[in-house]
Every structure is written in structure tokens, then in C-alpha cells.
Amino acid sequence: MSRFGRSGQPENRESFSLLVLNVSFRTTADDLFPLFDRYGKVLDIYIPRDHRTGDPRGFAFVRYNYEDEAQDAIDGLDGMRFDGRALMVQFAKYGPNAEKIHRGRITEENPKPRGRCRSRSPRQRYREDYWDRDYRRRSQSRSRERYEQAGYRDGDHRRHRTHSISPDYDRKRNRHSGSPVLKSPSHSRSRSPRRAPHEGIPSKPRDGRAACSGSP
């Protein structure tokens, strides 16, 4: 119990790390410092970032010198709204399970995944939405007719659209027709009204989610 919340180097340092979740993506360590510094002396604040994009992952680590300060910070900052989001402050843990920390060493008895998907890419939902809308749209052959009427023909339709058709055009159509206008999604819609169940359309997000679970 006493070891709970210990830092990664309990033998050398008796510092306590706090894990701050629900941190805004724009929040930086400098912004969190004054908040946590009020409850105690903050040794250091670290915010993991993505190695690829460099964007913050949405959580931060705050190190205190004493557990009392850390606990106080949790009691005071946990649930507090910061940048429009409620901060979740709790003791940080090293490795898959801090409880398995043995004399500063982490013993892994359960190498199996945590059952969570490490990829924080809800952006796929956008694509999913696109698919959904596109799929439904393609179900209706009317869309194809509109393409021909608008002058969509060969693969040049994109260039054509960029030069000839202006957003105002779509807007007008949208307002007139009342149906959502066809913007320009990443995947160029083929002239074939039928969807191609092969390449071009990856498996449904369902599979992706199942893969995330790892265990059926």
C-alpha cells in the first residue's frame, strides 16, 4: 500500500508521481504547473507526446516530493475543470501494473494486452461516417445522374470541379434540394453506382474494433 504511487525510482528517490488524465490536447506542462504547484512543490511535470506527430496524448505526469502533497493535489484538482475538461488526477503507476512493482522492478506476469487499443484514432469515425454516407448515397442511383448533370465524367472531374464548380454551387444545390451536398471526400467515388467490395474499401471498423479487443 505504501508503495502505491511511488515513482519509477523508489530506491533512489521518494518522489510520487501523479497521473493527470483528461487533459486537453492543447494543455502544456507549463499550464499545469501553477495548478499543481499550489498544492505542493512540483518536482517535475512531463507530458508524453506522440513520437510521430508530436501532439500531446492527452495526459500528463506530475511529480511531487511527498505523498501528502500529491494526495492533496488529487483531492483539489481531481474533477476540476481545466480548459473545458474535467481533469482526472490519480497516482501514477509504472508498467502494466504498478502493484507488481518489486523493489523498483516491474514483474510482468500478464504479457497479454490490456484489452485496450493503444491507437487513439477516433478519427476513423470520420471515415466511417463518410463510408456510411457514401454507401447510402451510392445506394441511390440519383447521385450518379447528378454527376453527369454536373459535368462529372472522366477522372478529370476533380480538376473540373476545382475550377468550374465553386462551393457556392454546392451550397445552392444543397439549399435547393434540401439534401446534403456531395463534398469531396478523400476517396474518389467511382462512376460505378455499385460499391466495390474489394480493395479501396478496407474491412469495416467492426473488425478493427475486434482486433482491439484482442480476445473474442
Place this chain on the structure above:
DNA sequence: GTTGAGCGTT
């Protein structure tokens, strides 16, 4: 442009 369960580096 966006996103949101979670656990980390110099």
C-alpha cells in the same frame, strides 16, 4: 479541422 481511454521522458 477533428479526437478522449489511458500510464512516462530527459
